[in-house]
Amino acid sequence: MTIATTTARLRMGTGLIALALCSMSAPALAQDADQADTIEAASENEIIVTAQRRSQSIQDVPIAITAVTAETLKDQNVQSVEDYFALTPNVSFQTNGSRDRKDLSIRGISNQLNPYADVRQSSYAFYIDEFNVAAGTSNPQIVDLERIEVLRGPQGTYFGRNAVGGAINVITKKPVQNWEGELEAAYSNYDTFRAQGVLNIPVIPDLLAVRASAQYEKSDGYIRNINPIGGGNDSKFYTAxxxxxxxxxxxxTWDFAYSYSNEEVGMRNGVPTGAVTGTWASVYYGVNYNATGRTTTITGAPDGVGFFPQxxxxxxxxxxxxxGSTYQYFSSRAxxxxxxxxxxxxxxxxxxxVFNFGDVDGGxxxxxxxxxxxxxxxxxxxxRLQSNGKNFLDWSVGxxxxxxxGTTDQSTFHGRNSPLCPAARAGNCEGLEVTGFDSDSTTRYFAIFGDATLHFTPELTLVLGGRYSWEKTRNIAENRSNLTLTGINDRVADFEDFSPKATLSYKxxxxxxxxxxxxxxxxxxGTQTSNNVNLSNDFDPETLWNYEVGTKFDLFDNRVRVDIxxxxxxxxxxxxxxxxxxxxxxxxxLRGVSGIANAASAESYGIxxxxxxxxxxxWKLGGQIGxxxxxxxxxxxxxIDGIVIDISGRPLVNAPKWTFGAQTQYTQPLREGLDAFVRAEWNYRSSMLSTPLAYRYNGFPFISPSYHNVNLRAGIEGEKWRATVFVENxxxxxxxxxxxEKAFYSGVQVEPSFQSYGIILSYKF
Incomplete structure (x- = not known):
């Protein structure tokens, strides 16, 4: 690719964005986008979605999609990504010790990459009101949402780069031309308190409205540090x-948004398992078996607390x-x-x-x-420019x-009892850097996309689309060990791709x-961030072809909706x-190997x-199976952890074979304007490999067990207020x-389940 070609592409893209910004300030022709932003019920059980950037009934969209509506968000007390994933088949998640460190998996396709990379490629798109937030969060605030759409399968045409596994499309409630608001407070065990509110103000009639929402949550946490320093996984989270x-x-219609979130936890959520892997068996216990290819762990010290599940x-x-972590964004949509x-x-x-400070050995x-x-x-x-109405040919280009x-500044330091203190320091190493890593990365990307929808008959439709993508990545990094420079690099790589899509539907x-x-x-x-003899300087793009057939239908006068x-x-x-x-x-x-390799191939199939x-x-009833x-x-x-293993035929990480879920709610009118309700929820996930370490250490805790989880809710609701009691798990x-795993003296850590119960009170005005 020539410099001139690259420059031309960037200029073209810059011009398009400039056009978008300029036209936002022009008093030009436009529309009221309320229809695209709100859920309207053309029939009692219909849901309108924008998965194809148009307002369509979910039953008319030829995509495997789960739409979690505002009503369901309220009924199920959805507070984070795992809550609405429980409503979606063939979707799973992992956690790295705090609320906003989740790795998501859709149909077994997940990030097999370092969650702490400067610029992290994602396997799914994550949009809030059409703005891509995947670089900053995988678990945004849930307050005042219209709906959440989870799209399964590649979504490159509409949702762009890195949507190989699917897309999550979050739609917030928009300002309206009337005064309204809502207050909610919740209290649960572990002295957990949450307060949130929404206020909508019509500033200038028929011209300007403003809507604000905020949430604050604090908790003592469910894990206690028995050490005299005290503390635990107490947390504070606030967002607006x-x-x-x-x-x-x-x-x-011209929308502006500013969002801010802040999370701080007293420690990464986790307890020890006793399973000590190769490096840390050598460091803490003098058991050096990496050279032998040993495939079992040793048991670490109980350290006064013991191991999970006891x-x-x-x-x-x-x-x-x-x-913890903080993120904020400004966005505008016209x-x-x-x-x-x-x-x-x-x-x-x-x-x-994103930050981690303090104890890292875990003992x-x-x-x-x-x-x-x-x-x-x-x-x-x-x-993006797209046709209106329904013609023989509908189209979209953009x-x-x-x-x-991204920049990283990481240092691990010797403590008073460091087992790796150099002899020259005579056992006095406290405060000396053991390992260090600094890096600075940049990725630029550009794409053009389009689709054409051919309505051959009112029943038969063909959609053809495609996306051309170009990306250029640069990484500058430095690695250190005991103040000795062990690696430095300055690498650049660029990539391009064309991804087509074709869908034939018959209604x-x-x-x-x-x-x-x-x-x-x-x-x-991309490029590697360190110099490793085991890895090439660059790693290749990954590509995926998805072949899918499906059906959607309604039964019994639209009282039952089915998607297969x-x-x-x-x-x-x-x-x-x-x-x-x-x-x-x-x-x-102590040396590190950190990078990305390309596996030869993988496959995923299912129903x-x-x-x-x-x-x-x-009485309402719903369910999912995957x-x-x-x-x-x-x-x-x-x-894998220092040895070469043939893992052909082995499952991928974070890819459970089975996911089930069911929800039922019964509402009993007490008098006009006053209802009582009870709701039960059940979900199941089969066992899965939870980390690549499972390929070497094939057992607990590297294989997460299957589980069932049941939640129960009950309450009373009036026209403006609602009171709910709940037990989760x-x-x-x-x-x-x-x-x-990081450097755990008593073995790798797991984030254990726990039971939560409490009360929620809300009032609308």
């Missing part, structure tokens, strides 16, 4: 969003921890209606900080402590431009649709994290279905989503 909507004409609420850390077509411009800027001896700070920034914009940056009547789809997904490659899909995905050059440390036999220094039923006017088989077709040379099931 302010939106303004300008409607200067009935054809122009211990699910205690740790013994000799130094305090502070773990929509113009030209009768025959609609022009949409979206632009935004996001910043995110009472003062071995090591850490300072880690990661800052990310992302600026992106999109301009362009997308963005830039992500013989208003109650039935069948469809077939073939689509390609693309996740860009079957799929096969063929995955090439799967990007896999390679991350471990070892004692260099030549120098005695999924969901239904919603209104059994009677007072079967998913995701495995490496060929990966003979996987580098009703039967106090003991399970964990995944294991994670």
């Amino acid at each position: 969003r302010v939106q303004a909507r300008l409607t200067p004409t009935d054809r122009l 211990n699910d609420d205690e740790v013994n850390f000799n130094r305090p921890q502070s773990v 929509v113009w209606d030209f009768d025959v077509a609609t022009l949409t411009g979206v632009v935004g800027h996001l910043t995110s900080d 009472s001896p003062d071995f090591f402590y850490e300072d880690f700070f990661l800052k990310r920034k992302s600026t992106s914009g999109e301009l 362009a997308f431009l963005g830039r992500d940056t 013989p009547n208003n109650s039935l649709m069948v469809y077939a789809t073939a689509s390609r997904g693309f996740k860009s490659g 899909a079957g799929f096969y995905m063929d995955w090439k050059n799967v990007q896999q994290t390679i991350r471990f440390q070892f004692i260099d036999p030549g120098t005695g220094l 999924e279905g969901s239904f919603d039923a209104k059994i009677t006017d007072n 079967y998913n088989n995701t495995k490496f077709k060929s990966y003979p040379n996987a580098l 009703l039967f106090d099931a003991k399970y964990f989503a995944n294991a994670y």
Whole structure:
């Protein structure tokens, strides 16, 4: 690719974004976008979604999609990503010790990458009001939402880069031309208190309205540090969003939004398991078996607290921890209606900080402590023009431009009892850097996309679309061990791709649709952040072809809605994290290997279905089922914790075979304007590999067990107020989503389940 070609592409993209920004200030033709932002019920059980950037009934969209409406968000007390994922088949998640450190999996496709990379490629798109926030969060605030759409399968045409697994589309409630608001307070065990509020103000009639929402939550946490320093996983989380909507004409709608979130936890949520892996067996216990290829762990010291599952609420850390993140973004979205077509411009800027400070060895001896700070920034914009109405040919074209940056400043230090103190220091190493890593990365990206919808007959429709993408990544990094420079790099790589999509749908009547789809997904490659003899300097993009057939239909006068899909995905050059440390036999220094390798190939196939039923006017029932088989077709040379293993035929991480869920709610009118209700929820996830370490240590805790979880809610609701009592994890099931490792003296950690019960009070005005 020539410099001139690259420059031309960037200029074209810059011009399109500039056009979007300029046109936002022009008193031009536009539309009132309320229809696209709110859920309207054309029939009693219909849901309107914007998964294809148009307002459509969910039963008319030839995509496997779960839409969680505002009513369901309220009924199920959805507070975070795992809550609405429980309503979606073939979706799972992992956690890395705090609220906003989640790794999501859709149909077995997940990030197999380092969650703390400067600029992290994602396997799914995450949009809030059409602005991409994946660089800053995977678990945004849930307050004052209209709905959440979870789209399964590659969504490159509409949602852009890195949507190989699917997309999450969050739609907030927008300002309206009347005074309204809501207050809510909740209290639950572990002295957990949450307060949130919404206020809508019509500032200038028919021209400007403002809507603000905020939430504050604090908790003592469910894990206690028995060490004299005290503390635990106590937490504080607060978030706020302010939106303004300008409607200067009935054809122009211009939205502005600012959102801020802050989370701080007293420690990463986790308890020890006793399973000590290769590096830390050598460091803490003098058992050096990496050279032998040993595939079992040793058992670490109980350290006064013991191991999960007998211990699910205690740790013994000799130094305090502070773990958390903040992110904020500005975004603007303008929509113009030209009768025959609609022009949409979206632009935004996001910043995110992630930090870990304090104890890192996870035990009472003062071995090591850490300072880690990661800052990310992302600026992106999109301009899209699409036809209106329903013609023989409907179409959409657009362009997308963005830039992500990230810097890391990480140091691990010797404590008073460091087992790696160099002899020259005579055992006095406290405060000396053991390992250090500084990096600065930048990714620029540009895309053009489009689709054409051909309505051959009122029943038969063909959609053809595609997306051309270009990305360029640069990384500058420095690695250190005991103040000795062990690696430095300055690397650049660029990639381009064209991903097509074709969907044929047939709808013989208003109650039935069948469809077939073939689509390609693309996740860009990049450069390594350290010098490793085991890895190439660059890693390749991964690509995926998805083949899917499905049907959606209604029964019993639209009282029952059913969605069934079957799929096969063929995955090439799967990007896999390679991350471990070892004692260099030549120098005695602790060295690290950190990077990304390309597995040869993988595949994922399965079936999924969901239904919603209104059994009677007072009784609702819903359910989901997903079967998913995701495995490496060929990966003979996987580098896992220091040894090479053939993991061909093995499942991928974070890819459970089975996911089930069911929800039922019964409402009993007490008198006019006053109802009582009871709701029960159940979900199941089968066992899964929770970390790549499972390929070497094939057992607990690297394979997460299957689990059942049951929630129960009951309450009374009037026209303006609502009171709910709840028990989540009703039967106090003991399970964990995944294991994670850093430098744990008593073994890798798991984030244990716990039971929560409390009361929620809300009032609308």
